[in-house]
Amino acid sequence: MPGWVKAFLEHRVKPGEHWLCSFAYEGERLVGVLPVIVRAHPLLGASRPVLHTLYDDLTPSGDVLLAPDRAEAALQSLFSELRNLIPGHLGLTLSGVRQGSPVLRALQHGADGYVRYRGTRSSYSYLNVQGDYGQYFAGLGNMRRNLKRFRKKLEGHGSVLVELRKGYPAASELLGEFIELEASGWKGRNGTAMADNPGAVAFYKALAETLGPDEEFEWYVIRVDNRVVAAQMCIRCGEALMLAKIAFDETYADCRPGHLLTGEVLRDVFSRQDVAEVNHLSNADWEGFWRMSHDEYVDVHLVRKSAMSTLFQMPRAAVHFAYQSYVRPRIPQRIKRIYRAFKRRGDRKPLRSATSRSVRQDEKR
Structure with a gap:
């Protein structure tokens, strides 16, 4: 590009x-x-x-x-x-x-x-989205049932809206909200959020400004009562939609807004004529929940x-x-798993809501 x-x-x-x-x-x-x-x-x-x-x-x-x-x-x-x-x-x-x-x-x-x-x-993982979404969704097993449960739980917090935003100036405007949202969570605590990396911020700002007018920079967003609780940054290159970055509000962690948003992205792209493949350009463990292939x-x-x-x-x-x-x-697979766990040893995963409340109560005491 x-x-x-x-x-x-x-x-x-x-x-x-x-x-x-x-x-x-x-x-x-x-x-x-x-x-x-x-x-x-x-x-x-x-x-x-x-x-x-x-x-x-x-x-x-x-x-x-x-x-x-x-x-x-x-x-x-x-x-x-x-x-x-x-x-x-x-x-x-x-x-x-x-x-x-x-x-x-x-x-x-x-x-x-x-x-x-x-x-x-x-x-790296990818998913061919040229088939039938109903058939794909039916094959997700427990994830299919969990998504329905998480959605119902999120709706208990207020009115839920899922939107796709692209074009100029949406690409640049939502970037600021995304940076703030990401910094509020575990990446902010670890110092690995975009807000802690001026070079990354400048790079994505340039992408949004350059690709936004051609609608190649996209956002999928979940809002609850107009509050952004999850956002997915996407780059469209030809017929591939790259899932660049995702962030969510940990206040709603027990509703798994990241999973919900990924499900909404996949549901939408199966119906789009301009997208044939979703590509995450990574090999994260959670991608297995979505039955992704690898190249x-x-x-x-x-x-x-x-x-x-x-x-x-x-x-x-x-x-x-x-x-x-x-x-x-x-190299034995067991050794590879130990090494990967060692590399991730400093990561602090997102706290579940119940855990977050317990931590706050302990702090008050």
Whole structure:
């Protein structure tokens, strides 16, 4: 998405980095676009930089835009241009390339001037929403029954309204409410809310301003007596709706407003003609409640065929490849679960309403 790339280049490029963008044409037809970040090598400096596609915690997939029918020719042309513009670069990393991407097909026979290695593999969830919602909903089991119970419980607090907001100025206006709502909960207590990260706020503000007029920045909101109790930030890219961020008011935690809102989003998108897939670009445990499928995303390391690259870049790429191909598949699932739990050890999950009341009563005493 041009708007996403623009926001990234304005707000996510780190100090000491710079960027460039190459375009491949066949006649007057645009067949490829490759934006890259240029970073000095930690030992060799700026004369021997390393390149990578746009990728960070807010942009988990750094794919390359290619015309599917001209993917290989376009990609080789883009690589050739990189070698002309930055002749000293040691290599290029394409991060988070999705299974089935034209990039992976274009690289099946290698890349001129580079040695290819596969790196980290990630599994992200998605849901095909082109089928029948009634059939999908009937297959949710306990979640289907719980949603009805949670909705009835929420209605006990007042008049419930679910709305979809998109377009300008709704995209920007609701962002402020979302930031405040998110900061009021467990992420605010942990210091991981957007309000604690000015760079993230600036990035999403740029997205809202750029994508809002084209109705590619959307909000699903649940209100109780006009009070926002849950909000889902969505980005529409082609026929995919990306679920970027969600927040809810913990006062209503016993009504599970996050689950209710996700259910409302899915119910609506099954009826939309402009959405074929919901993509969360993560692999959170709660996604299993919604029977989501998973696709593999892989990092591709391209190391230049040169003496300097062989000495300083190839060993790192080879280690990544060996770990992902031979070591990681043999790690017992029990060890993986322990490691994931260790990484999440600092998270303080949202308090249930009953728990919250008990905590407040203890504090009063």
